[in-house]
Amino acid sequence: MATFTEQLNEQIAYEFAASQQYIAIAVHYDAETLPQLAAHFYQQAIEERNHAMMMVQYLLDSDDEVIIPAVAAPQISFADDVAPVTLALDQERRVTAQISALAVTAREAGDLVAEQFMHWFLQEQREEISSMSALLQVMERLRDNIMLVEDYLARESGGENPLEVGAPPAAGGAL
Numbered sequence: 001m002a003t004f005t006e007q008l009n010e011q012i013a014y015e016f017a018a019s020q021q022y023i024a025i026a027v028h029y030d031a032e033t034l035p036q037l038a039a040h041f042y043q044q045a046i047e048e049r050n051h052a053m054m055m056v057q058y059l060l061d062s063d064d065e066v067i068i069p070a071v072a073a074p075q076i077s078f079a080d081d082v083a084p085v086t087l088a089l090d091q092e093r094r095v096t097a098q099i100s101a102l103a104v105t106a107r108e109a110g111d112l113v114a115e116q117f118m119h120w121f122l123q124e125q126r127e128e129i130s131s132m133s134a135l136l137q138v139m140e141r142l143r144d145n146i147m148l149v150e151d152y153l154a155r156e157s158g159g160e161n162p163l164e165v166g167a168p169p170a171a172g173g174a175l
């Protein structure tokens with residue numbers, strides 16, 4: 001069985017892959033002149049990059065080996081404008097399972113410092129699944145008039161994420 005350190009190094013690759021996937025989604029929307037959707041996913045990409053760098057900082061702090069990984073190629077073409085958000089929600093669900101598995105590994109190893117580190121990511125996943133589900137619901141409702149999704153995002157986005165305050169430090173500083 002993988003140790004917590006091995007598993008966390010794998011997770012760094014998943015977080016960077018999630019970041020690349022969100023850039024690919026942002027570029028898809030940018031190319032279609034859907035600037036609010038593009039901005040939303042460019043921002044998500046930065047957040048995923050920050051998640052990876054928080055994990056890098058944790059490994060640096062605990063004097064464990066850090067492996068900066070190659071990442072899986074993102075999906076770059078989509079059947080329609082709703083498909084990227086469906087993909088994003090699937091990705092967030094998969095990451096939630098990975099983060100939960102990391103918390104379980106830490107707990108089973110009796111490593112409470114590592115377990116506590118994972119708690120912030122569990123909260124973050126709850127928030128991300130909730131907001132991505134909401135966006136998917138809006139996209140499905142407005143799939144014949146995506147410009148109304150742009151209006152929705154212009155109106156609803158930009159609120160502060162209260163989780164930012166308690167976020168773990170990121171190597172080199174969070175972007």
Ligand SMILES: [Fe+2]
Pocket residue numbers: 015018047048051095
């Ligand atoms: Fe993440």
Ligand SMILES: [Fe+2]
Pocket residue numbers: 018048092095128
């Ligand atoms: Fe995420």
